[in-house]
Amino acid sequence: MTDTTIFAALRPRLFATAYRMLGTRADAEDVVQDAWLRWHASARAGLQSPEAWLVTITTRLAIDRLRARLAEREAYVGWWLPEPIVEPDEQTPESSAELASEVSMALLWVLERLSPEERAAFLMRQVFEHDYADIAALLGKSEAACRQMVHRAQQRVQQHRPRFEVPREQHRALLGRFMAAAQLGDRAAMKAMLADDVQLVADGGGKVQAYLRVLHGAGRVAGSFWSLENKFPQRVLYRPARVNGEPGLLRYVDGQLESAQAFRIEQGRIAAVFVVRNPDKLTGVPQTIC
Structure with missing residues (x-):
């Protein structure tokens, strides 16, 4: 597979990762574009997992952008909600893997209450099932600190998550x-x-x-x-x-x-x-x- 083909195949997951972190299409698209530029310019000889490399880069870029956006959100008038991803509500199964991978507005609302690092640690562990060694390497923290961040984030999310899935x-x-x-x-x-x-x-x-x-x-x-x-x-x-x-x-x-x-x-x-x-x-x- 060519570099372009590999990236195109992974793009939906990279966008979902960035959107979960940032809550807006424009910011998520910018992060994915930055990830593409880094992918295109990088030396990939011997790279074992393009997916792991790209998800890691995308998450790091999203954390940096979220930190830069904190001042703007603190000055935001009223409550900040994520930009909704809207599609027609048809009586059919989900039309795409991208839509099925999105998270609910309710969960994104809770994630807004977390720090950028807590948000990244929670998503990497609970959504993308990374091990704590990978999360620690990404965030530059110890595995114990990452476990604590995920635990605190999970407690907060659980308070606002329905106890039973609604059909x-x-x-x-x-x-x-x-x-x-x-x-x-x-x-x-x-x-x-x-x-x-x-x-x-x-x-x-x-x-x-x-x-x-x-x-x-x-x-x-x-x-x-x-x-x-x-x-x-x-x-x-x-x-x-x-x-x-x-x-x-x-x-x-x-x-x-x-x-x-x-x-x-x-x-x-x-x-x-x-x-x-x-x-x-x-x-x-x-x-x-x-």
């Missing part, structure tokens, strides 16, 4: 009922589908109006959907979509995209809602309703 069809069916209730402005029906301690996180980035605090409680979250329908009666429409590989919704007002929404489901009810409104993060989403 995709149940996830889709619940969102279908919620979508219908939201379009009717049926506050009681929406509230019945929300967990008592549900939370809603919105990201406007200072570009558009969005909640600057996390909303808590079924009444307040149902009220946020009701208030938009009340403000724009019969002008709010929802469309199902896959958001980061899971069933989600796109919301349109007067035919124009207003937000992309991801949901965490637990025990048959919605436990968290993630609403991305920042237009800079929605450029890859259909802007007008079909």
